[in-house]
Ligand code: DX5
């Protein structure tokens with residue numbers, strides 16, 4: 001079964017309560033929260049303080065995608081703010097084992113992310129400990145970019161060669177037009193920002209993503 005994770009990066013933060021209510025009613029399975037530090041990626045978003053506020057607005061699981069250089073320091077803070085799962089990039093300058101431990105000790109599930117240019121085998125030592133692997137299908141930093149189909153070949157490698165049986169999430173350029181290919185490759189969590197929030201009927205897009 002595929003899960004749909006609307007990315008709030010494309011939502012209207014001035015009316016976040018209504019935006020969350022609409023995607024909840026529309027059938028969202030989790031909320032994807034994009035955290036950027038202006039160093040790991042050339043954009044800035046929000047920190048644990050906002051996650052804490054969002055936590056109070058919804059019962060949906062919060063999926064925090066950390067695009068930051070120091071996930072060991074900040075990952076646990078997002079867990080404490082109410083994230084259910086915290087993922088961080090293997091490309092960040094961090095000790096992944098220690099970071100996974102620290103996030104879990106702070107009360108969230110932990111997972112790891114690969115950029116378009118990073119092979120899935122980079123994750124091998126930590127895969128047994130990842131509750132989720134996020135495969136980026138754009139270079140991280142901004143919503144509304146074009147889907148990169150060439151990243152999909154990593155998913156069968158994760159599943160078959162590396163024996164990874166946990167959640168595989170795909171993020172970037174996912175729409176009803178690209179979701180089918182991502183699912184066929186083996187992704188079971190689909191993130192979508194602009195496809196959902198730029199549409200007048202969010203529920204219809206969530207449904208179309210599920211059916212794709
Ligand atoms: C990009 C973020 C994505 C982004 C997706 O760096 O990680 O989650 O919000 O937006 P779309 O679906 O518009 O590509």
Ligand code: ZN
Pocket residue numbers: 007032033034065171191
């Ligand atoms: Zn993301």
